[in-house]
Amino acid sequence: MPHQTFEEVVLPHLDAAFNYARWLTKSDADAEDVVQDAYVRALRFFSSLRGDDARSWLFTIVRNTWYGRFTRAAGPNQPTVYDDVKHDRPDDGLDPEALVMQQQAVERVQRAVQELPTDFREMIVLRELEGLSYKQIAVVVGIPIGTVMSRLARARERLQAILTPSAPPKGTQS
Protein backbone atom coordinates (compact mmCIF):
# COMPACT_ATOMS: atom_id res chain seq x y z
CA MET A 1 0.00 0.00 0.00
CA PRO A 2 2.42 2.66 -1.15
CA HIS A 3 2.07 6.35 -0.29
CA GLN A 4 -1.01 5.86 1.81
CA THR A 5 -0.72 6.69 5.45
CA PHE A 6 -2.14 4.93 8.47
CA GLU A 7 -4.50 7.85 9.00
CA GLU A 8 -5.84 7.61 5.47
CA VAL A 9 -6.26 3.85 5.47
CA VAL A 10 -7.09 2.71 8.99
CA LEU A 11 -8.52 5.71 10.79
CA PRO A 12 -11.70 5.88 8.66
CA HIS A 13 -12.75 2.49 10.08
CA LEU A 14 -12.77 3.67 13.68
CA ASP A 15 -16.56 3.64 14.00
CA ALA A 16 -16.77 0.17 12.52
CA ALA A 17 -14.01 -1.07 14.85
CA PHE A 18 -15.80 0.41 17.85
CA ASN A 19 -19.18 -0.98 16.83
CA TYR A 20 -17.71 -4.46 16.47
CA ALA A 21 -15.83 -4.22 19.79
CA ARG A 22 -18.92 -2.83 21.52
CA TRP A 23 -21.03 -5.78 20.41
CA LEU A 24 -18.28 -8.22 21.39
CA THR A 25 -17.70 -6.76 24.86
CA LYS A 26 -21.19 -5.36 25.54
CA SER A 27 -19.57 -2.47 27.38
CA ASP A 28 -18.50 1.03 26.27
CA ALA A 29 -15.46 1.10 28.52
CA ASP A 30 -14.21 -2.35 27.51
CA ALA A 31 -14.82 -1.61 23.84
CA GLU A 32 -12.78 1.60 24.10
CA ASP A 33 -9.90 -0.30 25.70
CA VAL A 34 -10.00 -2.97 23.03
CA VAL A 35 -10.12 -0.47 20.18
CA GLN A 36 -7.29 1.55 21.64
CA ASP A 37 -5.08 -1.53 22.00
CA ALA A 38 -6.08 -2.70 18.56
CA TYR A 39 -5.04 0.60 17.00
CA VAL A 40 -1.68 0.47 18.73
CA ARG A 41 -1.14 -2.98 17.25
CA ALA A 42 -2.51 -1.97 13.87
CA LEU A 43 -0.06 0.92 13.74
CA ARG A 44 2.78 -1.43 14.61
CA PHE A 45 1.78 -3.91 11.92
CA PHE A 46 0.67 -1.40 9.31
CA SER A 47 3.54 -2.29 7.01
CA SER A 48 2.29 -5.88 6.91
CA LEU A 49 -1.13 -4.89 5.54
CA ARG A 50 -1.41 -6.48 2.11
CA GLY A 51 -4.29 -5.92 -0.26
CA ASP A 52 -6.78 -3.14 0.19
CA ASP A 53 -9.28 -4.56 2.66
CA ALA A 54 -8.13 -2.48 5.60
CA ARG A 55 -11.45 -2.85 7.40
CA SER A 56 -11.34 -6.67 7.55
CA TRP A 57 -7.68 -6.44 8.51
CA LEU A 58 -8.56 -4.08 11.37
CA PHE A 59 -11.48 -6.29 12.46
CA THR A 60 -9.11 -9.24 12.71
CA ILE A 61 -6.86 -7.22 14.98
CA VAL A 62 -9.80 -5.99 17.07
CA ARG A 63 -11.02 -9.56 17.45
CA ASN A 64 -7.60 -10.90 18.43
CA THR A 65 -7.13 -8.06 20.91
CA TRP A 66 -10.50 -8.71 22.49
CA TYR A 67 -9.86 -12.43 22.51
CA GLY A 68 -6.49 -12.10 24.20
CA ARG A 69 -7.80 -9.64 26.76
CA PHE A 70 -11.14 -10.95 27.83
CA THR A 71 -10.81 -14.66 27.55
CA ARG A 72 -7.44 -14.98 29.23
CA ALA A 73 -8.64 -15.20 32.82
CA ALA A 74 -11.99 -16.82 32.22
CA GLY A 75 -10.95 -19.36 29.62
CA PRO A 76 -12.74 -19.56 26.29
CA ASN A 77 -15.93 -17.60 26.44
CA GLN A 78 -18.70 -19.83 27.54
CA PRO A 79 -21.64 -19.70 25.19
CA THR A 80 -24.59 -18.36 27.08
CA VAL A 81 -27.17 -21.07 27.31
CA TYR A 82 -30.31 -19.33 26.30
CA ASP A 83 -33.20 -19.89 28.62
CA ASP A 84 -36.51 -19.12 27.01
CA VAL A 85 -38.36 -18.99 30.28
CA LYS A 86 -36.72 -15.89 31.67
CA HIS A 87 -37.45 -13.74 28.64
CA ASP A 88 -40.55 -11.85 27.72
CA ARG A 89 -42.56 -13.52 25.08
CA PRO A 90 -43.58 -11.25 22.25
CA ASP A 91 -47.27 -10.50 21.85
CA ASP A 92 -48.87 -13.35 20.05
CA GLY A 93 -50.13 -12.79 16.56
CA LEU A 94 -48.06 -9.71 15.75
CA ASP A 95 -46.18 -9.72 12.47
CA PRO A 96 -42.50 -9.05 13.24
CA GLU A 97 -42.40 -6.29 10.64
CA ALA A 98 -45.27 -4.45 12.25
CA LEU A 99 -43.37 -4.60 15.50
CA VAL A 100 -40.53 -2.62 14.00
CA MET A 101 -42.72 0.42 14.31
CA GLN A 102 -42.37 0.13 18.03
CA GLN A 103 -39.21 1.07 19.81
CA GLN A 104 -40.01 -1.82 22.09
CA ALA A 105 -39.45 -4.28 19.27
CA VAL A 106 -36.05 -2.86 18.44
CA GLU A 107 -35.10 -3.11 22.07
CA ARG A 108 -36.19 -6.70 22.08
CA VAL A 109 -34.05 -7.55 19.07
CA GLN A 110 -31.14 -5.77 20.65
CA ARG A 111 -31.58 -7.71 23.87
CA ALA A 112 -31.92 -10.95 21.97
CA VAL A 113 -28.70 -10.34 20.02
CA GLN A 114 -26.88 -9.31 23.21
CA GLU A 115 -27.78 -12.63 24.72
CA LEU A 116 -26.70 -14.78 21.81
CA PRO A 117 -23.49 -16.72 22.42
CA THR A 118 -20.56 -14.57 21.27
CA ASP A 119 -19.84 -16.80 18.28
CA PHE A 120 -23.35 -16.23 17.00
CA ARG A 121 -23.55 -12.57 17.98
CA GLU A 122 -20.49 -11.61 15.99
CA MET A 123 -21.87 -13.38 12.92
CA ILE A 124 -24.98 -11.20 13.07
CA VAL A 125 -22.96 -8.03 13.66
CA LEU A 126 -20.39 -8.66 10.93
CA ARG A 127 -22.99 -9.64 8.36
CA GLU A 128 -26.03 -7.48 9.15
CA LEU A 129 -24.44 -4.35 10.60
CA GLU A 130 -21.08 -4.28 8.87
CA GLY A 131 -22.21 -5.94 5.66
CA LEU A 132 -19.13 -8.14 5.33
CA SER A 133 -19.11 -10.88 2.69
CA TYR A 134 -18.82 -14.51 3.79
CA LYS A 135 -15.24 -14.45 2.59
CA GLN A 136 -14.40 -11.40 4.66
CA ILE A 137 -16.07 -12.89 7.73
CA ALA A 138 -14.05 -16.08 7.20
CA VAL A 139 -10.85 -14.02 7.30
CA VAL A 140 -11.82 -11.97 10.34
CA VAL A 141 -13.04 -14.89 12.44
CA GLY A 142 -10.46 -17.34 11.07
CA ILE A 143 -12.89 -20.07 9.99
CA PRO A 144 -13.67 -21.65 6.60
CA ILE A 145 -16.40 -20.08 4.46
CA GLY A 146 -18.59 -23.18 4.85
CA THR A 147 -18.51 -22.67 8.61
CA VAL A 148 -19.46 -19.00 8.17
CA MET A 149 -22.51 -20.14 6.23
CA SER A 150 -23.65 -22.72 8.78
CA ARG A 151 -22.82 -20.62 11.81
CA LEU A 152 -24.70 -17.63 10.44
CA ALA A 153 -27.70 -19.86 9.71
CA ARG A 154 -27.64 -21.21 13.25
CA ALA A 155 -27.30 -17.71 14.68
CA ARG A 156 -30.37 -16.56 12.77
CA GLU A 157 -32.35 -19.64 13.74
CA ARG A 158 -31.54 -19.00 17.36
CA LEU A 159 -32.47 -15.35 17.05
CA GLN A 160 -35.71 -16.20 15.32
CA ALA A 161 -36.55 -18.71 18.02
CA ILE A 162 -35.96 -16.10 20.71
CA LEU A 163 -38.06 -13.48 18.96
CA THR A 164 -40.99 -15.65 18.00
CA PRO A 165 -41.18 -18.58 20.39
CA SER A 166 -44.77 -19.14 19.42
CA ALA A 167 -43.94 -19.70 15.75
CA PRO A 168 -44.42 -23.26 14.51
CA PRO A 169 -41.24 -25.32 14.15
CA LYS A 170 -39.57 -25.10 10.78
CA GLY A 171 -40.81 -27.33 7.98
CA THR A 172 -39.48 -30.86 7.97
CA GLN A 173 -41.21 -32.09 4.87
CA SER A 174 -38.92 -33.55 2.26
Next chain:
Amino acid sequence: MICLEAGRLLDAFVDNELEPADAANLQAHLASCAACRQLLADRESLGRLVRHLPYYPASDRLRAKILRISTRPRFDPSLLAWAAVLALAVALGGSVEIVRFARARHGAETTAAVADEVVGDHVRALRDAHLFDVRSSDQHTVKPWFLGKVDFSPPVEDLSSIGFPLMGGRLDHVAGQPVAALVYQRRLHPINVYIWPAVDRTAASDTRSIRGFQVRHWIRNGMSFWAVSDLNDAELGELVRALQR
Protein backbone atom coordinates in the same frame (compact mmCIF):
# COMPACT_ATOMS: atom_id res chain seq x y z
CA MET B 1 -33.82 -30.74 -4.00
CA ILE B 2 -35.15 -31.72 -0.58
CA CYS B 3 -36.12 -29.31 2.18
CA LEU B 4 -33.10 -30.24 4.28
CA GLU B 5 -30.75 -29.09 1.54
CA ALA B 6 -32.86 -26.03 0.81
CA GLY B 7 -32.65 -25.05 4.47
CA ARG B 8 -28.88 -25.34 4.33
CA LEU B 9 -28.68 -22.96 1.37
CA LEU B 10 -31.33 -20.52 2.49
CA ASP B 11 -29.12 -18.08 4.38
CA ALA B 12 -26.52 -17.89 1.64
CA PHE B 13 -29.39 -17.27 -0.78
CA VAL B 14 -30.76 -14.40 1.32
CA ASP B 15 -27.23 -13.01 1.52
CA ASN B 16 -26.59 -13.28 -2.22
CA GLU B 17 -23.69 -15.61 -1.56
CA LEU B 18 -24.90 -18.65 -3.52
CA GLU B 19 -23.39 -19.88 -6.75
CA PRO B 20 -25.85 -19.16 -9.60
CA ALA B 21 -26.51 -22.88 -10.16
CA ASP B 22 -27.36 -23.48 -6.48
CA ALA B 23 -29.53 -20.36 -6.43
CA ALA B 24 -31.47 -21.59 -9.47
CA ASN B 25 -32.01 -25.02 -7.89
CA LEU B 26 -33.18 -23.44 -4.68
CA GLN B 27 -35.58 -21.14 -6.51
CA ALA B 28 -37.07 -24.11 -8.33
CA HIS B 29 -37.59 -25.83 -4.99
CA LEU B 30 -39.13 -22.71 -3.43
CA ALA B 31 -41.62 -22.47 -6.28
CA SER B 32 -43.02 -25.84 -5.27
CA CYS B 33 -42.61 -25.83 -1.48
CA ALA B 34 -44.75 -23.56 0.69
CA ALA B 35 -42.94 -24.55 3.91
CA CYS B 36 -39.57 -23.42 2.57
CA ARG B 37 -41.15 -20.25 1.16
CA GLN B 38 -42.35 -19.50 4.68
CA LEU B 39 -38.81 -20.06 6.01
CA LEU B 40 -37.50 -17.64 3.43
CA ALA B 41 -40.12 -15.04 4.38
CA ASP B 42 -39.20 -15.48 8.06
CA ARG B 43 -35.53 -14.96 7.29
CA GLU B 44 -36.28 -11.85 5.27
CA SER B 45 -38.38 -10.26 7.98
CA LEU B 46 -35.74 -11.16 10.54
CA GLY B 47 -33.22 -9.41 8.30
CA ARG B 48 -35.33 -6.25 8.28
CA LEU B 49 -35.67 -6.36 12.06
CA VAL B 50 -31.98 -6.90 12.65
CA ARG B 51 -30.99 -3.96 10.50
CA HIS B 52 -32.64 -1.75 13.12
CA LEU B 53 -30.04 -2.78 15.65
CA PRO B 54 -28.09 0.12 17.09
CA TYR B 55 -24.76 0.92 15.47
CA TYR B 56 -22.31 2.16 18.07
CA PRO B 57 -20.04 4.89 16.71
CA ALA B 58 -16.79 5.76 18.49
CA SER B 59 -17.03 8.62 20.98
CA ASP B 60 -15.20 11.88 20.30
CA ARG B 61 -13.02 11.14 23.28
CA LEU B 62 -11.93 7.80 21.82
CA ARG B 63 -11.42 9.39 18.41
CA ALA B 64 -9.11 11.99 19.92
CA LYS B 65 -7.15 9.27 21.71
CA ILE B 66 -6.77 7.19 18.57
CA LEU B 67 -5.72 10.24 16.62
CA ARG B 68 -2.99 10.84 19.17
CA ILE B 69 -1.84 7.23 18.86
CA SER B 70 -1.69 7.29 15.09
CA THR B 71 0.10 10.61 14.83
CA ARG B 72 2.41 10.10 17.76
CA PRO B 73 5.58 9.42 15.74
CA ARG B 74 5.41 12.92 14.27
CA PHE B 75 5.79 14.43 17.70
CA ASP B 76 8.27 11.89 18.94
CA PRO B 77 11.10 14.02 20.31
CA SER B 78 13.57 11.23 19.63
CA LEU B 79 12.97 11.85 15.93
CA LEU B 80 14.69 15.20 16.36
CA ALA B 81 17.66 13.42 17.84
CA TRP B 82 17.64 10.96 14.96
CA ALA B 83 17.49 13.79 12.46
CA ALA B 84 20.47 15.39 14.14
CA VAL B 85 22.44 12.14 14.08
CA LEU B 86 21.48 11.58 10.47
CA ALA B 87 22.51 15.09 9.47
CA LEU B 88 25.81 14.64 11.21
CA ALA B 89 26.34 11.24 9.60
CA VAL B 90 25.56 12.56 6.15
CA ALA B 91 27.98 15.40 6.76
CA LEU B 92 30.59 12.81 7.65
CA GLY B 93 29.77 10.73 4.61
CA GLY B 94 28.41 7.75 6.53
CA SER B 95 24.82 7.92 5.38
CA VAL B 96 24.60 4.36 4.13
CA GLU B 97 25.74 3.00 7.48
CA ILE B 98 23.20 5.08 9.34
CA VAL B 99 20.34 4.07 7.11
CA ARG B 100 21.31 0.44 7.58
CA PHE B 101 21.47 0.92 11.32
CA ALA B 102 18.09 2.68 11.43
CA ARG B 103 16.52 -0.08 9.39
CA ALA B 104 17.97 -2.74 11.65
CA ARG B 105 16.59 -0.89 14.66
CA HIS B 106 13.12 -0.78 13.14
CA GLY B 107 13.42 -4.43 12.18
CA ALA B 108 14.31 -5.40 15.74
CA GLU B 109 11.15 -3.71 17.05
CA THR B 110 9.00 -5.49 14.50
CA THR B 111 10.61 -8.84 15.28
CA ALA B 112 9.87 -8.41 19.00
CA ALA B 113 6.26 -7.52 18.24
CA VAL B 114 5.74 -10.49 15.93
CA ALA B 115 7.41 -12.83 18.44
CA ASP B 116 4.88 -11.67 21.04
CA GLU B 117 2.04 -12.28 18.60
CA VAL B 118 3.06 -15.82 17.69
CA VAL B 119 3.49 -16.79 21.34
CA GLY B 120 0.06 -15.34 22.12
CA ASP B 121 -1.40 -17.29 19.22
CA HIS B 122 0.35 -20.51 20.26
CA VAL B 123 -1.12 -20.18 23.76
CA ARG B 124 -4.59 -19.40 22.39
CA ALA B 125 -4.56 -22.34 20.00
CA LEU B 126 -3.61 -24.73 22.81
CA ARG B 127 -6.06 -23.30 25.31
CA ASP B 128 -8.94 -23.48 22.89
CA ALA B 129 -7.79 -26.90 21.69
CA HIS B 130 -7.93 -25.50 18.17
CA LEU B 131 -4.65 -26.67 16.72
CA PHE B 132 -6.00 -28.25 13.56
CA ASP B 133 -8.15 -27.30 10.64
CA VAL B 134 -6.61 -30.22 8.82
CA ARG B 135 -5.42 -33.13 10.90
CA SER B 136 -3.05 -35.41 9.07
CA SER B 137 0.53 -36.62 9.22
CA ASP B 138 0.58 -36.79 5.43
CA GLN B 139 2.31 -33.79 3.88
CA HIS B 140 0.44 -34.47 0.64
CA THR B 141 -2.83 -33.90 2.49
CA VAL B 142 -1.76 -30.90 4.54
CA LYS B 143 -0.03 -28.88 1.83
CA PRO B 144 -2.92 -28.89 -0.68
CA TRP B 145 -5.34 -28.01 2.12
CA PHE B 146 -3.86 -24.49 2.13
CA LEU B 147 -4.65 -24.00 -1.55
CA GLY B 148 -7.15 -21.20 -1.94
CA LYS B 149 -6.99 -20.36 1.77
CA VAL B 150 -3.74 -18.41 1.63
CA ASP B 151 -2.15 -16.72 -1.38
CA PHE B 152 1.12 -18.64 -1.03
CA SER B 153 2.10 -22.28 -0.86
CA PRO B 154 3.81 -23.14 2.43
CA PRO B 155 6.49 -25.85 2.39
CA VAL B 156 5.14 -28.85 4.31
CA GLU B 157 7.34 -31.76 5.31
CA ASP B 158 6.72 -34.64 7.69
CA LEU B 159 9.73 -35.11 9.96
CA SER B 160 8.76 -38.35 11.71
CA SER B 161 12.08 -39.82 10.64
CA ILE B 162 13.92 -37.53 13.05
CA GLY B 163 11.27 -37.67 15.77
CA PHE B 164 9.10 -34.69 14.84
CA PRO B 165 5.91 -36.15 13.38
CA LEU B 166 3.72 -33.72 11.46
CA MET B 167 0.31 -33.60 13.20
CA GLY B 168 -1.58 -31.25 10.91
CA GLY B 169 -2.12 -27.59 10.20
CA ARG B 170 -4.53 -24.71 10.33
CA LEU B 171 -5.19 -21.30 8.88
CA ASP B 172 -4.31 -18.64 11.43
CA HIS B 173 -3.67 -14.92 11.68
CA VAL B 174 -0.56 -13.14 12.82
CA ALA B 175 -0.18 -9.39 12.71
CA GLY B 176 -3.52 -9.21 10.98
CA GLN B 177 -2.56 -11.33 8.00
CA PRO B 178 -3.48 -14.91 7.16
CA VAL B 179 -0.66 -17.36 7.82
CA ALA B 180 -0.16 -21.10 7.52
CA ALA B 181 0.38 -22.81 10.87
CA LEU B 182 1.88 -26.32 10.87
CA VAL B 183 1.84 -28.44 13.99
CA TYR B 184 4.65 -30.85 14.84
CA GLN B 185 5.01 -32.83 17.99
CA ARG B 186 7.80 -34.19 20.15
CA ARG B 187 6.70 -36.36 23.06
CA LEU B 188 3.87 -34.32 24.61
CA HIS B 189 5.09 -30.96 23.31
CA PRO B 190 3.24 -29.46 20.37
CA ILE B 191 5.24 -27.15 18.15
CA ASN B 192 3.60 -24.50 16.03
CA VAL B 193 5.45 -23.44 12.90
CA TYR B 194 4.01 -20.26 11.38
CA ILE B 195 4.79 -19.53 7.74
CA TRP B 196 4.06 -16.55 5.53
CA PRO B 197 5.78 -14.65 2.72
CA ALA B 198 8.59 -12.55 4.15
CA VAL B 199 8.29 -8.79 3.77
CA ASP B 200 11.93 -8.10 4.49
CA ARG B 201 13.88 -10.99 3.01
CA THR B 202 17.12 -9.89 4.57
CA ALA B 203 15.85 -10.01 8.16
CA ALA B 204 18.15 -11.87 10.53
CA SER B 205 17.34 -15.15 12.24
CA ASP B 206 16.22 -14.83 15.82
CA THR B 207 16.09 -16.94 18.96
CA ARG B 208 14.30 -15.84 22.08
CA SER B 209 12.38 -17.02 25.09
CA ILE B 210 9.02 -15.44 25.95
CA ARG B 211 6.99 -16.38 29.03
CA GLY B 212 8.66 -19.78 29.11
CA PHE B 213 8.15 -20.53 25.42
CA GLN B 214 11.04 -20.94 23.00
CA VAL B 215 10.75 -18.95 19.82
CA ARG B 216 12.87 -19.36 16.69
CA HIS B 217 12.61 -17.23 13.60
CA TRP B 218 14.29 -17.54 10.22
CA ILE B 219 13.78 -16.65 6.57
CA ARG B 220 14.08 -19.25 3.86
CA ASN B 221 13.22 -19.11 0.17
CA GLY B 222 11.33 -15.86 0.63
CA MET B 223 9.19 -17.25 3.46
CA SER B 224 9.21 -16.07 7.04
CA PHE B 225 9.19 -18.94 9.58
CA TRP B 226 8.36 -18.76 13.28
CA ALA B 227 8.55 -21.86 15.47
CA VAL B 228 7.05 -21.73 18.98
CA SER B 229 6.97 -24.43 21.63
CA ASP B 230 7.39 -25.20 25.30
CA LEU B 231 10.02 -27.70 24.18
CA ASN B 232 13.59 -26.95 25.28
CA ASP B 233 15.64 -24.80 22.94
CA ALA B 234 18.11 -27.54 21.97
CA GLU B 235 15.39 -29.87 20.68
CA LEU B 236 13.49 -27.04 19.02
CA GLY B 237 16.79 -26.22 17.32
CA GLU B 238 16.88 -29.76 15.86
CA LEU B 239 13.51 -29.20 14.22
CA VAL B 240 14.55 -25.79 12.95
CA ARG B 241 17.73 -27.18 11.37
CA ALA B 242 15.72 -29.92 9.69
CA LEU B 243 13.29 -27.34 8.29
CA GLN B 244 16.18 -25.23 7.04
CA ARG B 245 17.74 -28.11 5.12
